[in-house]
Amino acid sequence: MQAQSKLRSSYYWRYEVAHENPGNHLIAIGTLARRTGVAVSAIRFYEEKGLLQSLRTAGNQRRFLRSDIRRISFILIAQKLGLGLKEIEEHLATLPQGRTPTVRDWERISSHMRERIDEQIDLLTRTRKRLDQCIGCGCLSLAKCALYNAGDKAAAKGPGPHMDL
Helix, strand or coil: HHHHHHHHHHHHHHHHHHHHHHCCCCCHHHHHHHCCCCCHHHHHHHHHHCCCCCCCCCCCCCEEEECCHHHHHHHHHHHHHHCCCHHHHHHHHHHHHCCCCHHHHHHHHHHHHHHHHHHHHHHHHHHHHHHHHHHHHHHCCCCCCCCCCCCCHHHHHHCCCCCCC
């Protein structure tokens, strides 16, 4: 019930922003798709998952704030970094009432993402080093290769079939 109330108040806030601020006018879903390079079906999916919110015309057509272009850009960047939709939704939910994100908003969100990026860089660096070593080791065996078969519990028990009870 509270979530519906929050959505409704956000909807009315978006409506007011669209009508009171000519710089943040409403655009059709097709225009949003062309401006972002994202398929219309993906935009509908993002809306269904709560990452975007549309307004509806009298003919029930979706309209988005022009500032939603920034939201979609953030979604695409976050996905490239390996964030799931749930994590992206959590980050976008920190923006007050779905308003146009400011530079300060993006800095706050990106500071939370830096740790994850650093972890990914570390993992990729370690993988590159192992790969360089692996190419020269000559093992060419998935059973012995720590890079491709890391954490293999069955290999520790020796060759042949094993059953865990």
